[in-house]
Structure formats: C-alpha cells, structure tokens
Amino acid sequence: MPDPARLRDSTQIVVPRHAVEGIRERLEAEYTVTVVETETHCRIIGSPVEIKAVNDYLARQGVALA
Secondary structure, three states, X not given: OOOHHHHHHHHEEEEXXXXXOOOHHHHHHHOOEEEEEOOOEEEEXXXXXXXXXXXXXXXXXXXXXX
C-alpha cells in the first residue's frame, strides 16, 4: 500500500501565498491544476505530471521550493 505522505508530495505543492501573486492566473491557464489559497499559504493540486511541470515553472520564476 502506498504511503499517503508520498502521494501527497507528488500531487501538490505548498508555497507561501505571496509566491504566486502575479502568476496564479497563468498557472491555472497553462496547467491542469487547482490553486487553493489560505490566509498564509497556497496549495497547488494536480496530477504528478502536472505538479512536476509546475514545479519546474515555479523554479524558473524564482519561487523557492523546499
């Protein structure tokens, strides 16, 4: 049985809310993801393939990922 934490890591990215300011619309337009905002964080949810592509895109935009 797969480890739920490992599955979560491959299907979502959690970043500070300010990290996606100005690029959220582009993320949702170019990638098949859902962006959920809380008071302090943004959770980007999608398939493992889409999350990998978004991860690469965010890195190119200078967003620091843990």
